[in-house]
Amino acid sequence: MRILLLGKGGQVGDALIGALAPLGRVVSTGREALDLARPDSIRATVRQARPDIIVNAAASAAVDRAEVERDAAFAVNAIAPGVLGEEARKLGALLVHYSTDYVYDGAKLGAYVEGDAPGPVNLYGESKLAGDHAIAASGCRHFIFRTSWVYSARGSNFLLTILRAARERPELKVVNDQRGAPTSAAAIAEATARALAKPDAAPGIYHMSAAGETTWHGFAAAILEAAGLPTPLRAIRSEEYVTAARRPRNSLLDNAKLRATFGVSLPDWRAGLAQVMREFA
Numbered sequence: 001m002r003i004l005l006l007g008k009g010g011q012v013g014d015a016l017i018g019a020l021a022p023l024g025r026v027v028s029t030g031r032e033a034l035d036l037a038r039p040d041s042i043r044a045t046v047r048q049a050r051p052d053i054i055v056n057a058a059a060s061a062a063v064d065r066a067e068v069e070r071d072a073a074f075a076v077n078a079i080a081p082g083v084l085g086e087e088a089r090k091l092g093a094l095l096v097h098y099s100t101d102y103v104y105d106g107a108k109l110g111a112y113v114e115g116d117a118p119g120p121v122n123l124y125g126e127s128k129l130a131g132d133h134a135i136a137a138s139g140c141r142h143f144i145f146r147t148s149w150v151y152s153a154r155g156s157n158f159l160l161t162i163l164r165a166a167r168e169r170p171e172l173k174v175v176n177d178q179r180g181a182p183t184s185a186a187a188i189a190e191a192t193a194r195a196l197a198k199p200d201a202a203p204g205i206y207h208m209s210a211a212g213e214t215t216w217h218g219f220a221a222a223i224l225e226a227a228g229l230p231t232p233l234r235a236i237r238s239e240e241y242v243t244a245a246r247r248p249r250n251s252l253l254d255n256a257k258l259r260a261t262f263g264v265s266l267p268d269w270r271a272g273l274a275q276v277m278r279e280f281a
C-alpha cells in the first residue's frame, strides 16, 4: 500500500510518520515538495506518487492569523482539500483529512455530534468548513477526522506556550469559560492508523478527540502540576483575553461514531498529557 502524507513537519504530520509506517510505504512531504497554496503543485505530486491513500495533515492552523490573512487561509484550508479530493477520485485513492471543533459555534450545551449544524465563529473555522464541503463535493472516498485543541512536545501549541510563560512570568491568567478536550497529536496519529484498518468504512466526517473534558484553565493547571512549576494561575473570562478571532465556548466532540465504525477510542486527555510530559523527561 502506498501512502502519501502531507504536512510532515506539523504536529499531527510528524506523529503520523511513525504511526503509518506499519501500514505500507509512506512518502512524507512538506511545503517545499507540495505547496497547498498551489493547485498545480498538489496535482503534480499526487500524480507522481500515485498513492492508495492520501493523508492530509497540512493546514493553515493559525487561528488569529486567518482573520487578517483570509485568502491565504482559504487557499490552504478550503481550496486545496477540494483539489486533493479531485485527484484522489481520479486515482480511486482514499483521502484522509483533518478538520476542527471550530466549525461549530460552541453554543450547544452537550458534546457535538457529526450531524449537528456547523456555524463557525471565526474565519479559520469557515475556511476549514469550506474544505470539508469541498472534499465531500469532489466525490472521492474520504474520512474527515474533526479533532480539537491539538498539542505535542514540538511545534506551536498551548502546552509549550504555558511551559514557556510559566518560567518567564510571575503569574498566568487563562480563560476558564471555554470547554474542550486537549488532544495529543500522538493520539490522533494512532487513532488514524487504527481506523485505516477499515479503509472501506462509510466515507464522511468522524469526530476524533481525547476522552474527558476540561477548560483551557484546567488544562493549564494540569500542565503546571505535571511540570512541577509553582507559578500562580488565575482563571479569567474570555472577555478579559482579547484575540483577533472569537473562540467557541464549547468545543466538545462526541466520538461515538468513530467508536462504532472503527472500534477506536482515544484515551482521556490526562493520559495524553502524561505521555507527552514523559517525552520531555
Ligand SMILES: NC(=O)c1ccc[n+]([C@@H]2O[C@H](COP(=O)([O-])OP(=O)(O)OC[C@H]3O[C@@H](n4cnc5c(N)ncnc54)[C@H](OP(=O)(O)O)[C@@H]3O)[C@@H](O)[C@H]2O)c1
Pocket (backbone or CB within 6 Å): 007, 008, 009, 010, 011, 012, 013, 030, 031, 034, 035, 036, 037, 057, 058, 059, 060, 061, 062, 076, 097, 098, 099, 100, 101, 128, 146, 147, 148, 149, 150, 151, 155, 156, 185
Ligand atoms: N492545532 C490545533 O489545535 C487543531 C485543532 C483542531 C484541528 N486541527 C487540525 O488538525 C490538522 C493538523 O494540525 P496541526 O496542529 O498538526 O498543524 P500544524 O502543527 O500547524 O502543522 C501544519 C502543517 O501544515 C503545513 N503547511 C501550512 N501551509 C502549507 C502549505 N501552503 N503547503 C504545504 N504545507 C503547508 C505546515 O508547514 P510549515 O511548517 O512549513 O508552515 C505544517 O507542517 C489540521 O488540519 C488542523 O486544521 C488542529
